[in-house]
Amino acid sequence: MSDCCTTDTIDIKVEPRIPGKIRTVALIGPPNSGKSTLFNRLTGLRQKVANYPGVTVEQHFGKLSGIGRGDLVLIDLPGIYSLDSYSEDARVAVDVLHGDMPGTPAPDAVLLVLDSLHLRRQLTLAAPVLSLGLPTLLLLNMSDLMESRGGEVNTLALAQELGVPVAKISASRGTGLDSITHFLDRKSEVVQPRSTSKLELPVVGNARSYRQWATGISTRTKYKAPLSSEWTRKLDRVLLHRIAGPLLFLAVVISVFQVVFSIGQPLSNTFGDFLNSAGARIGTFLGNGWFESLLIDGIWKGVASVLVFLPQILLLFLFIGVLEDSGYLARAALIADRVMRSIGLNGKAFIPLLSAYACAVPAIMATRTIENKRDRFATILVAPFMTCSARLPIYLLMIAAFIPNKPIIGEFFGLRAAVMLSLYLLGFLAALGTARLLKSSILKAASAPFILELPQYRLPTLRSLGLRVVDRGKVFLKQAGTIILCVTVVLWILSHVPFHSTLPESFIGHVGQWIEPVIRPLGFNWKIGIGLLSSIIAREVIVGTLGTLYGADPATQSLSLQAALRHDLTLGGAMALVVFFAFAMQCTSTLAIVRRETNSWRWPALQFAYMSVLAYLGALATNQLITHLF
Amino acid sequence: MKDGFHGWTKLNALSELGIGKMAVIEALDLPDEVGHHLMHMGIVPEARIVVIRRAPAGDPTVYYIDGFEIALRRETARSIRVRTVEEDL
Structure with missing residues (x-):
């Protein structure tokens, strides 16, 4: 059994390293810099995902076929604010950049993405990345937005200050990406190790000196921050309003459920019927031997019993994606934090736990937004207590067989409904109790701050x-x-x-x-x-x-x-x-x-x-x- | 303490500031791990911070600093010392 259940760590295959030639490129940027959008743009569908060995950080990599350089591998590093190893994400990024990550080749060049709307703050990541001395291209993302909101920056002066090429791009529109092709074409012939001697970099590990350095550079390059998005403030005035906020939040939650159950469930049923009939049809070709039984009654039916949930799972991923990409997920976390805190979790656990009412699988995968490891593990451990849709067949069968349909409150709420509701409540209480138990024992955290960045609202792209x-x-x-x-x-x-x-x-x-x-x-x-x-x-x-x-x-x-x-x-x-x-x-x-x-x-x-x-x-x-x- | 340029300055905890108030960060009395995280997000001494709004439940609070918005719980904001700047009118 062990050979088909191996871990999912993959060794990235690249051609043997030739000194001075680019084979592997690392993509690095702070959270909310649009790094993932750029990664998707550059690699298209040809990307792979795995876990880095020994940590819970996801590794995304793919061929740069989005810009016609399918011979190069792009590694997407986790979104981080600095290379100081205060988090697992930052440690992973440092290890990959230094070539110390087992199974991951050392990058020959770096693409550094910064959000040009918040350049002064995001420049602090440039200091430690530039000090690595790797050939680097600095990409100012969302520059179209920055300019339309009255922001400015002198890219030539910035390139001179930093000693690396700088390009304005828009990852979501796909503009300015030819600068990456030029950079790679020029550098992939012969890579000159960049000299960092002329560059004045701040004291490593000191946040304050990073800031002063970044402020100095933005002043000298005439960076003018754009006006902040009017939309975001206006929307927040409604979406985070004391009364309207929670009501709209409730409406979002109910509509997600409505769609998952009214569209997802029938889709799952149809898909299940299709799988069964397809299995039966294949079975007739195979005769009635043990082989047919193993293949159809064993493997096909077993796998189908899990596959039927795929439509619901994908639908939930879509919803979580819309919430996250639009920026509402952070607001939901803000609204839910007070309630979630009372059970020892934080606001970011709310949407994952909510998804678990349909299926625990997408719920558990959605916990990646919870940075605090203990909170994240606690959420993962309690999620399966939520009444998922796979429990409904046995609940419905036993209730129909054993519970008489006596009305309790009028015709609408009978004994059967009451039993069903108690089962939902039971799962919820078990999750609550378990969360408290975990947070006061094995996952006890002395200092687990809740730090939530509220990104600007954006329209998610299809x-x-x-x-x-x-x-x-x-x-x-x-x-x-x-x-x-x-x-x-x-x-x-x-x-x-x-x-x-x-x-x-x-x-x-x-x-x-x-x-x-x-x-x-x-x-x-x-x-x-x-x-x-x-x-x-x-x-x-x-x-x-x-x-x-x-x-x-x-x-x-x-x-x-x-x-x-x-x-x-x-x-x-x-x-x-x-x-x-x-x-x-x-x-x-x-x-x-x-x-x-x-x-x-x-x-x-x-x-x-x-x-x-x-x-x-x-x-x-x-x-x-x-x-x-x- | 009299500040010649800005009028009266007063030391406070960030959590005590009202909505719409601006202050300058003095120090972070937080464990290193938390403090570093906040500092790399821009919450560093001498940075200007503005209280934007409170979550519907009254906590956490949203702050504006250096072009972006960040939400902190009261328990964290309590450990951030700020200097309020009251302009002389």
Whole structure:
């Protein structure tokens, strides 16, 4: 199993280094400098993403085919304010620039992107980057915006001050990019190490001296900051208004959910039907052997059970992308911070946790905006408690089978709705309690400041949204896909050995029966046991497994699944089962993504163990309580 | 303390400033890790900072410094000492 579940660190392949020739270019810039937009522009769809070894920092790299230099590799470094190693991101950037990062070739040239709207502040990053002595091109991004708002800078004077070429560009419009081609063409023949002796650079590591240096340069190059965006202030006056702000925030949240469930769910269902019918059709060509069974019943169905969530996941990525690129994500974090702080998290955790109500996978991947590592890990660990859509099939089945539809408040709110709502609440409370527990124990942080930069509002471009959705989708498929393939094959083998056995006679059936004494106090029988084991891949799989088991049992064969369940389980056992699912980590995709995002198996293992124990205890309490009450 | 050019100056915590008030940063009484982060974002001594607005829940507060907006919680702003500049009218 290990060879198909390897980590996702990739060695970047470049041709052997020839001294003096450019092979690898590093792209560096502060947060909100438009660096990612430029990276997408320069590499197009030909980019790859992985994790740097040993850290949780993402590594983006790609061929410079966007400007016709597919022979060169561009490495996108994390967005940072300085090279002082106060953060993991900065340490990664320093290691890559010095060629000390295993698996990443040392860059031969540097593209430094700065936001020309905030040049004075962003110039502080230029000092440590220039002191590296690598051939560097300084790109003043958003220069079209700067000029239209009355800003000015003398690029020639700036180039003379810094001793490197300077170019005005607009990454979002794609203008001025030929300067990069010229720079690379000129430099790729023979690279002269840049002399830094003539340059007066500030004292390394001293923020104040960096500032004085940057202020001096901006004054001497006649930098005139543009007027700040009227739009942003005006919009904030409404979007951050004391009363209108939270109401609009609520409206955004509700509409996101409305779209994810009213468009995403049917899309997922249609996609699932398509996958099943395609599987059945392929199956007819393969005959009725064990090979067909492994391929269709095992791999195809298992992988399909995860793939059905893809439309919803991509839709959520799209929404998170719109929120982030437009600048609203930071405002949402600002509005939610007060509430999130009371459970020991910060405002930036709100949107990720909200997404987890549809699916934990995009939620966990969206936690990258939380800079504080402890807060980020806490958010990752509690996200799977939110009631995701994979829990709905088993909830709906058990509620329909066991809960009579008695009205509580009029016709609109009945007992069934009340049970459903309590299950949502249960997941939320478990997340809350766990967050508090984590923040007061293993993830306790002495000083975790909440520093939030509010970028100006921008209209997200279709191009960058599309690339983001494709990029995140690829990460999900690659990460979850490989592990799911392993688990489906293992589960299929376990449910088919010895050969020609039915599910109850198979190895997994025996394990299900063997664990019956353990799950008996929860009100579960061996069939539920098998269901729990097989749904480790994805929560909704249990419905199919129970259908198979009850359909094959002579005693319940003629009954519908709901009737069969009523025949076999008590009310206590049924409610214990939904409580079990509210707490348990029955999701291989989430475990795979947690491993990727935390870069260690330790966290998903801890999460799995903790959630399983909680699920067991919760189900036990539910069954005992209901059995004694009714 | 009388400042010949700007009128009366007073030392305060950043968190005590009202909306629309401007001040000059004096010092950051924060752990190095936090302090460095803030300084690299432009919150350095002698920089001018303006209080823009508070979040709908009253905290954090949005400040304007050196061309950009940054939100800080009260607990962080409390450890940033500023000198208010009250113009003589």
